[in-house]
Amino acid sequence: MQSLSVLLIFALCASSLCNLIQDKQTDFGLQVFAEAVQSAPDRNLALSPYGIASVLGMAQMGAYGATLKLLASKMGYSLQERGMPKLQRLLQRDLASEDGVEVASGVMVDRKIILEKVFRRSLSKAFQSVPHQIDFSQPEMARQVINSWTSDHTDGMISEFLPSGVLSELTRLVFLNALHFHGVWKTPFDPRNTREQLFHTVNGSAVSVPMMTTTQKFNYGEFVSKDGVDYDVIEMPYEGESISMLLVTPFEKDVPLSALNKELSSSRIHQWRQEMRKISKQLSIPRFSMDTEIDLKSTLSRMGLGDIFSQSRADFSRITTEEPLCVSKVLQRVKLEVNEEGTKGSSATAAVIYSRMAVEEITLDRPFFFLIQHKPTGALLFSGQLTQPQEY
Amino acid sequence: MKCILGGFLLTCVLCWTEAIIGEMDERWKSSSTSVNGKCILDRDESKYTGKVSVTVSGRICAPWNSIQGSRYSAFKNCYHNYCRNPDDWTQPWCVVKKRNRYVREYCNIPQEAIKPVKRPPTPEPIKQDTELTCGERRLDRQTKIIGGLRSTVESQPWMAAIFKGDGFICGGTLITPCWVLTAAHCFPTGKRTQINRYSVVLGKNAINETDPVKEQKFTVSRLVIHEDFDYSTENYTHDIALLKIEDCNGQCAVKTKTVRTACLPPFQQMLPVGFYCEIAGYGRYQKGTFKFSRYLKQTEVKLISQKVCQRTYYNKDEVNENMLCANGRDWKTDACQGDSGGPLVCEVNNIMFLFGIISWGKECAEKNQPGVYTQVSNYNQWISQHTGLPRYTAGSRYPQKD
Numbered sequence: 001m002q003s004l005s006v007l008l009i010f011a012l013c014a015s016s017l018c019n020l021i022q023d024k025q026t027d028f029g030l031q032v033f034a035e036a037v038q039s040a041p042d043r044n045l046a047l048s049p050y051g052i053a054s055v056l057g058m059a060q061m062g063a064y065g066a067t068l069k070l071l072a073s074k075m076g077y078s079l080q081e082r083g084m085p086k087l088q089r090l091l092q093r094d095l096a097s098e099d100g101v102e103v104a105s106g107v108m109v110d111r112k113i114i115l116e117k118v119f120r121r122s123l124s125k126a127f128q129s130v131p132h133q134i135d136f137s138q139p140e141m142a143r144q145v146i147n148s149w150t151s152d153h154t155d156g157m158i159s160e161f162l163p164s165g166v167l168s169e170l171t172r173l174v175f176l177n178a179l180h181f182h183g184v185w186k187t188p189f190d191p192r193n194t195r196e197q198l199f200h201t202v203n204g205s206a207v208s209v210p211m212m213t214t215t216q217k218f219n220y221g222e223f224v225s226k227d228g229v230d231y232d233v234i235e236m237p238y239e240g241e242s243i244s245m246l247l248v249t250p251f252e253k254d255v256p257l258s259a260l261n262k263e264l265s266s267s268r269i270h271q272w273r274q275e276m277r278k279i280s281k282q283l284s285i286p287r288f289s290m291d292t293e294i295d296l297k298s299t300l301s302r303m304g305l306g307d308i309f310s311q312s313r314a315d316f317s318r319i320t321t322e323e324p325l326c327v328s329k330v331l332q333r334v335k336l337e338v339n340e341e342g343t344k345g346s347s348a349t350a351a352v353i354y355s356r357m358a359v360e361e362i363t364l365d366r367p368f369f370f371l372i373q374h375k376p377t378g379a380l381l382f383s384g385q386l387t388q389p390q391e392y
Numbered sequence: 393m394k395c396i397l398g399g400f401l402l403t404c405v406l407c408w409t410e411a412i413i414g415e416m417d418e419r420w421k422s423s424s425t426s427v428n429g430k431c432i433l434d435r436d437e438s439k440y441t442g443k444v445s446v447t448v449s450g451r452i453c454a455p456w457n458s459i460q461g462s463r464y465s466a467f468k469n470c471y472h473n474y475c476r477n478p479d480d481w482t483q484p485w486c487v488v489k490k491r492n493r494y495v496r497e498y499c500n501i502p503q504e505a506i507k508p509v510k511r512p513p514t515p516e517p518i519k520q521d522t523e524l525t526c527g528e529r530r531l532d533r534q535t536k537i538i539g540g541l542r543s544t545v546e547s548q549p550w551m552a553a554i555f556k557g558d559g560f561i562c563g564g565t566l567i568t569p570c571w572v573l574t575a576a577h578c579f580p581t582g583k584r585t586q587i588n589r590y591s592v593v594l595g596k597n598a599i600n601e602t603d604p605v606k607e608q609k610f611t612v613s614r615l616v617i618h619e620d621f622d623y624s625t626e627n628y629t630h631d632i633a634l635l636k637i638e639d640c641n642g643q644c645a646v647k648t649k650t651v652r653t654a655c656l657p658p659f660q661q662m663l664p665v666g667f668y669c670e671i672a673g674y675g676r677y678q679k680g681t682f683k684f685s686r687y688l689k690q691t692e693v694k695l696i697s698q699k700v701c702q703r704t705y706y707n708k709d710e711v712n713e714n715m716l717c718a719n720g721r722d723w724k725t726d727a728c729q730g731d732s733g734g735p736l737v738c739e740v741n742n743i744m745f746l747f748g749i750i751s752w753g754k755e756c757a758e759k760n761q762p763g764v765y766t767q768v769s770n771y772n773q774w775i776s777q778h779t780g781l782p783r784y785t786a787g788s789r790y791p792q793k794d
């Protein structure tokens with residue numbers, strides 16, 4: 001009995017702490033996303049809040065003094081605190097077991113640098129990862145080494161992570177994260193229902209795009225932002241139901257998507273999930289794919305994290321004490337595809353319809369946000385905005 | 393020389409006694425008959441046309457044609473100095489000379505001499521249906537269609553179209569000028585429904601066409617969903633809701649040929665099995681067709697006994713005492729998706745009573761699968777409580793049993 005009680009207490013503590021770290025990571029990642037879309041409101045953009053938190057978490061393991069304080073305060077937590085590395089490891093393990101998700105996070109350090117043992121140990125403890133030492137004095141060869149690494153870690157899905165010219169002889173420390181996601185829907189779209197429709201872009205023009213359509217019961221909710229903007233949230237489950245896509249769109253056609261930037265947060269996502277209801281909808285969304293590569297240096301600098309990129313102000317002495325290091329780049333490559341594919345062999349079973357209400361049509365024919373979330377952990381694999389799908 | 397002469401004449405006029413004024417008057421009369429145009433001040437018979445020419449200060453009025461200034465050039469044919477009121481001042485007036493300046497002054501005129509001003513007629517109060525005028529329509533026999541064909545809103549003038557944003561979602565029925573009755577399941581987000589997204593249009597013939605003459609458009613100021621309607625199950629018990637409507641001026645529905653209220657029957661009033669009623673809506677017109685009909689349609693349906701409906705077509709868990717069932721002729725016509733919330737109305741003594749709300753059914757127009765309706769007469773107290781209008785729920789126009 002005594003043992004059981006202790007176990008329960010432990011489980012409870014672990015559970016609440018897991019939620020804590022995940023919400024912090026989601027919030028930080030979404031802040032980065034909001035900053036990124038604010039500077040590019042008319043561009044297709046996808047980031048991984050989980051991935052960003054991972055690489056900057058790795059940066060925390062190497063940080064000391066003022067730099068560690070800065071990272072911890074901006075991210076809302078410190079991985080150097082007792083118990084946190086284990087939580088990160090458990091989170092990563094749960095995600096690694098999901099089909100369709102390939103995640104690669106790594107630290108690339110120049111070959112000549114002698115690494116502190118504490119850094120190797122803590123990186124391994126939290127991320128099950130080791131720093132990779134690369135000869136940056138030969139930038140093109142370094143690029144190929146990194147691309148091979150990312151290809152290996154994403155099952156070949158991301159083979160050309162770094163384009164030419166990204167690295168230089170001055171590069172010493174690179175944090176990188178690559179994700180590939182190819183989920184199939186729990187219930188597929190019927191390709192016969194896909195047809196050409198107009199999509200209204202940010203600049204006021206309209207392009208003809210393939211629009212997929214399905215009618216089924218979705219989790220759906222009507223919400224109002226803090227600024228009084230009406231918007232809808234619809235959940236589309238992937239196979240296995242542990243991962244789903246949340247679609248977020250203003251209700252009124254003439255409201256810009258940027259009006260909802262501040263709505264993206266972990267607490268809001270919790271509220272959405274609590275308040276959504278299963279409702280029959282006819283949903284039309286464009287078929288699209290995204291392959292975006294982004295250097296987050298300017299975005300993170302605008303958020304007050306510029307010091308980590310400054311040779312004179314950054315303190316990564318837990319990585320090495322031999323020379324002052326700063327972060328050269330924080331690179332993220334996101335690749336995902338949204339099409340009609342459902343679970344193999346599955347088909348939308350025609351349900352017997354009882355209701356005589358008109359099935360509400362929701363057509364995402366203008367910019368919208370999408371969030372792909374791992375529900376068991378709450379990790380936000382992707383957040384993105386679609387402003388211009390591929391034309392027919 | 394002429395100017396000097398004019399001045400002299402004016403001075404002489406002002407000095408003369410009252411008797412001399414009379415003499416002048418005669419001279420003017422002879423002059424005016426010879427002039428082409430009539431004096432503009434004397435043309436309007438509704439204004440003062442008397443012969444008083446003294447102001448309240450006792451001054452003598454100046455002749456209208458002698459006054460300098462572009463304002464008075466229109467009076468060049470007016471040789472008299474009688475008081476007039478060409479611009480509807482409080483009193484008739486004229487121009488007098490004060491310290492070498494011409495000024496307006498009111499005239500001292502007895503009250504009875506002034507003709508009363510013709511007031512515009514008071515506008516009639518806006519016409520609205522009451523519990524004693526409900527259930528009426530102007531029915532052209534040729535437009536009453538059996539079998540679910542196209543209809544006109546004049547034959548279903550209580551028909552309401554409920555929109556969420558630009559999208560049509562449900563029908564409804566106007567039961568008082570301010571309230572539309574519809575189905576609870578039309579608001580699947582329940583208490584969290586954002587009513588500012590919704591609008592109601594009355595007098596509409598086609599969902600995607602607008603006729604400003606026939607239609608009236610409203611926002612929703614209140615939504616009342618039956619508190620016992622359960623969204624979590626496919627259970628349509630208490631499938632009833634109320635929408636309070638108002639236009640951009642805060643007004644409710646105005647009675648027209650295309651907008652009338654339907655009567656509510658008395659509490660728990662039943663109709664005989666086999667009775668024919670009418671249903672109407674803008675919903676799907678063909679099984680399997682994805683798109684919804686654009687036009688208002690109506691059809692006749694026959695009431696089925698509740699027991700038969702429970703035992704033969706559905707079961708007791710599906711159909712309860714708050715529901716009624718009806719089927720189209722030969723099972724070929726029925727309500728379908730898009731018709732929810734709309735009326736099932738029955739004619740009693742030439743008055744239309746709302747007996748049902750279109751609610752659910754297994755598929756549409758399937759053999760041996762009747763449509764199921766919320767039985768409105770079980771909800772008189774609920775409607776009265778939430779609208780605050782007990783007179784409309786009393787069933788006043790329903791014929792009394794003798």
